[in-house]
Amino acid sequence: MMLHVIDRDGKEHDLEAIEGWRVMEIIRDYAMTDASLAIKAECGGSLSCGTCHVYVDPAWLPKLAPPTDEETDRLAESAFELEDNSRLSCQILMSDKLDGLKVTIAPGTEP
Amino acid sequence: MTTAHKTDVIIIGAGPVGLFAVFELGLLDMKAHLIDILDRPGGQCAELYPEKPIYDIPALPVVSGHELTERLMEQIKPFNPVFHFSQMAEQVEKTEHGLRVTTDAGTVIEAKALVIAAGGGSFMPKKPPIKGIEVYEGKSVFYAVRKRDAFKGRHLVIAGGGDSALDWTLNLQPVAKSITLLHRRDDFRAAPHSVQQMRDLVSAGKLKLVISNLTGVAGNDNGQLSHVTVTNADKTTSDIPCDMLLAFYGLTMKLGPLGAICEKLGVEMKDGLIPVDTEKFETMVPGIFAIGDINWYPGKLKLILSGFHEAALMAQRTFRYVYPERKWRFEYTTSSSNLQEKLGVK
Numbered sequence: 001m002m003l004h005v006i007d008r009d010g011k012e013h014d015l016e017a018i019e020g021w022r023v024m025e026i027i028r029d030y031a032m033t034d035a036s037l038a039i040k041a042e043c044g045g046s047l048s049c050g051t052c053h054v055y056v057d058p059a060w061l062p063k064l065a066p067p068t069d070e071e072t073d074r075l076a077e078s079a080f081e082l083e084d085n086s087r088l089s090c091q092i093l094m095s096d097k098l099d100g101l102k103v104t105i106a107p108g109t110e111p
Numbered sequence: 112m113t114t115a116h117k118t119d120v121i122i123i124g125a126g127p128v129g130l131f132a133v134f135e136l137g138l139l140d141m142k143a144h145l146i147d148i149l150d151r152p153g154g155q156c157a158e159l160y161p162e163k164p165i166y167d168i169p170a171l172p173v174v175s176g177h178e179l180t181e182r183l184m185e186q187i188k189p190f191n192p193v194f195h196f197s198q199m200a201e202q203v204e205k206t207e208h209g210l211r212v213t214t215d216a217g218t219v220i221e222a223k224a225l226v227i228a229a230g231g232g233s234f235m236p237k238k239p240p241i242k243g244i245e246v247y248e249g250k251s252v253f254y255a256v257r258k259r260d261a262f263k264g265r266h267l268v269i270a271g272g273g274d275s276a277l278d279w280t281l282n283l284q285p286v287a288k289s290i291t292l293l294h295r296r297d298d299f300r301a302a303p304h305s306v307q308q309m310r311d312l313v314s315a316g317k318l319k320l321v322i323s324n325l326t327g328v329a330g331n332d333n334g335q336l337s338h339v340t341v342t343n344a345d346k347t348t349s350d351i352p353c354d355m356l357l358a359f360y361g362l363t364m365k366l367g368p369l370g371a372i373c374e375k376l377g378v379e380m381k382d383g384l385i386p387v388d389t390e391k392f393e394t395m396v397p398g399i400f401a402i403g404d405i406n407w408y409p410g411k412l413k414l415i416l417s418g419f420h421e422a423a424l425m426a427q428r429t430f431r432y433v434y435p436e437r438k439w440r441f442e443y444t445t446s447s448s449n450l451q452e453k454l455g456v457k
């Protein structure tokens with residue numbers, strides 16, 4: 001199962017994703033060996049920081065479960081440079097349906 | 112020079128691990144002063160997840176971040192720790208008999224040992240990723256209010272939608288020449304009565320409310336702002352003239368002055384963490400300890416549980432610095448009337 005992540009310099013990385021893991025966790029796992037993927041994700045997925053912000057490739061947006069109110073609030077309060085395809089990567093769970101998902105790491109998530 | 116506080120041990124960081132360290136030190140008759148840049152105890156538990164449940168604190172099947180902090184405060188009460196909140200530990204020097212810590216507020220504390228329980232670093236204001244904003248920071252762009260007077264008679268833009276943004280809008284409104292409150296959406300997470308007060312001021316024409324995104328700043332080379340630029344939902348932009356910008360986008364953890372402190376003391380850091388031994392949790396420099404999320408050793412887990420254990424072992428060694436003449440004795444709180452007296456239960 002693949003996850004494609006575009007880093008802050010515009011370079012695309014192909015990550016092997018694991019079913020049931022959050023996109024944030026997969027990025028963080030790879031960041032341990034590749035600093036260009038470093039993402040702060042300060043609150044570890046508890047929706048209290050907004051530092052796991054990504055832009056989802058528009059083609060993939062309809063396949064994602066829509067954001068909860070809590071996620072929408074957190075994005076509005078804490079993330080920077082919001083776009084219509086902004087999501088918090090700690091709220092996206094990898095599954096078969098998302099094999100090939102493509103996201104771009106947003107500004108304001110630097111560790 | 113201000114007179115220095117004197118104590119046995121200084122703890123940098125009042126997160127759960129710094130708090131429990133007070134207990135372990137107290138059982139061995141050592142008094143502590145704690146410094147934290149936050150305005151309250153609890154560290155990450157207080158700032159990042161006060162309402163969220165924690166399930167892996169031994170013997171507490173479930174406890175929220177807030178409740179854990181409250182309980183720790185209750186547990187350490189018999190030892191009367193002294194807290195220096197809203198202050199950054201900025202400098203540490205060795206002295207003849209121990210160490211001296213100075214905060215950014217000018218507080219000076221002297222002690223025989225230092226415990227660094229700085230967790231993931233200091234909680235500091237989040238800065239918006241706006242190009243060139245650094246030029247204005249500290250001159251006309253601020254992320255906190257130090258002196259209310261600095262904003263007197265100024266045209267202010269306040270950005271943010273939480274309690275800090277609303278509280279300072281209400282607080283500065285009487286002294287500022289004008290205030291524009293800027294928030295991304297017309298929905299405020301602050302205390303309802305502050306939101307109501309803010310809306311009343313807007314209706315009375317005493318406050319301008321703009322719903323848009325802060326995307327640019329402009330001014331002269333000396334750091335004086337002339338206006339900020341906002342981008343609306345439909346991608347159109349507009350400028351808001353102002354002398355000063357106050358941006359409140361929440362807090363984030365940054366290593367802060369700790370890097371420089373460690374370097375000066377000769378405490379080696381590794382990827383922003385402080386290596387310690389697992390016998391005493393002491394750094395390479397005698398008398399300086401590191402416990403909780405800030406330390407590193409083989410097998411380290413960033414768990415509250417591990418930090419508590421580290422605090423207990425740290426205290427045994429600290430005792431030798433504080434009371435070199437006294438004999439160390441191992442006792443249980445269950446059976447020692449000596450310990451029970453200290454805890455005020457005897």
Ligand SMILES: Cc1cc2nc3c(=O)[nH]c(=O)nc-3n(C[C@H](O)[C@H](O)[C@H](O)COP(=O)(O)OP(=O)(O)OC[C@H]3O[C@@H](n4cnc5c(N)ncnc54)[C@H](O)[C@@H]3O)c2cc1C
Pocket residue numbers: 042043044045046123124125126127128129130146147148149153154155156159160164165166167198199200201228229230231232233234367368369402403404405413414415416418
């Ligand atoms: C969302 C989330 C959920 C978690 N869930 C769990 C869980 O279920 N179980 C578990 O065991 N752990 C959990 N953790 C981890 C746990 O919160 C940390 O391990 C714990 O907070 C570490 O405590 P600490 O006292 O070492 O540091 P912190 O809690 O980080 O506190 C350090 C304090 O030091 C202050 N500080 C640092 N430098 C300075 C300075 N120079 N001057 C002044 N102040 C300074 C900081 O402002 C901060 O308040 C979770 C963490 C998060 C973010």
Ligand code: FES
Pocket residue numbers: 024041042043044045046047048049050051052074088089090091
């Ligand atoms: S990691 Fe904090 S909101 Fe996602």
